[in-house]
Amino acid sequence: MSANASANAHTASNTITIERLNKSYADLKPGSIHYIIKDIDLVIKGGEFFVLLGPSGCGKSTLLNIIAGFVSKSGGNLRVGDEEISKPGRERAVVFQQADSSLFPWLTVRQNVEFGLKMKKMPKEQRRAISDKFIRLVGLFGHENKFPRELSGGMKQRVQLARVLANDPSILLMDEPFGALDAMTRRTMQKELSHIWQETNKTVIFVTHDIQEALLLGGRIAVMSHGPNAHISDIYDVPMGYPRDASLPEFQALHRTIQSHFDAELEGTMYP
C-alpha cells in the first residue's frame, strides 16, 4: 500500500459518523419523551480538529460521552469507521476538565503516565521510552517523580494529557480540558495541544463554550442550539493556519460572526 493510500485508510478508520442521534431521559418526565439532544447528524473526518461550542447545559458533554461510550444513546447511529459504537474502546480516550479525578494520587507523574502501558504488560524499557517522550512533549521533564499533590492545576492537566497520549488512542475526546486553568496556563496548553495535534494526526473533538478557544484550535466549529432538543445549528470552517493570531482581522471577523450566532442561542435560553 502506498503512503497516501495508508494515510487515507487511517483517516477513514478514524472517521466518526453520527446519524439522527437522540438522547432522552424518559424517566424525568413520566409520560412524555424529553430529549436532551435530538436528531444530531455529523461526520467528523479522521485527523480533524473538531470543536463543539454551545451554551451551558445544551448537551455538549452528553454528546461527547455518547461518543466515548460512557452514556447510551436513545436512538440513531454512531460509527467509528465502519463499526457501530455502543461502549468505550481503546481507540477513543477522554480528557476531562478536572484532572484530579482522573489521576491516581498515590502514583508519581511517571507512574500515572505509564499506568495504561503497565496494564497492557508492556516491558519496562519500552514503557520508559514512551513516558519519556510524552512527559517531554507536555513540558513536564524534571517533574517525573512528583506526586499529583505536588503539582499545580496546569501540571496535573498535562499529566492527564500525557497519560492519554501514551496510550496512543486515534481519537481524543476533550471536555473543556482547560476550563479550570488560569488564562496564561490555558493559552500555553492550547498552543501545546495544537502542536501535538499537528504532530500526531489524531482526531480531536473538543468541547468548549469559549469562542476564542474554539477559533484558536478548531478546523471546524459546530455551534449547538440550546436544549432541550439540542441540535447542531451551524458549522463554521476556520480557513486559517497555525499558530493562529487572534489579532488578525479575519480571526476577529469570524469571532464576531460566531458571537452573534451564540448570542442568539443564549437569548433563546433566557427568553424561551
Ligand SMILES: Nc1ncnc2c1ncn2[C@@H]1O[C@H](COP(=O)(O)OP(=O)(O)OP(=O)(O)O)[C@@H](O)[C@H]1O
Ligand atoms: N443523568 C442525567 N439525567 C438527567 N438529565 C441529565 C443527566 N445528565 C445530563 N442531564 C441533562 O442534560 C442536559 C445537558 O447536560 P450536559 O452536561 O450534556 O450539558 P453541557 O452542554 O455539557 O453543559 P456545560 O457546558 O454546562 O458543561 C442538562 O439539562 C442536564 O441537566
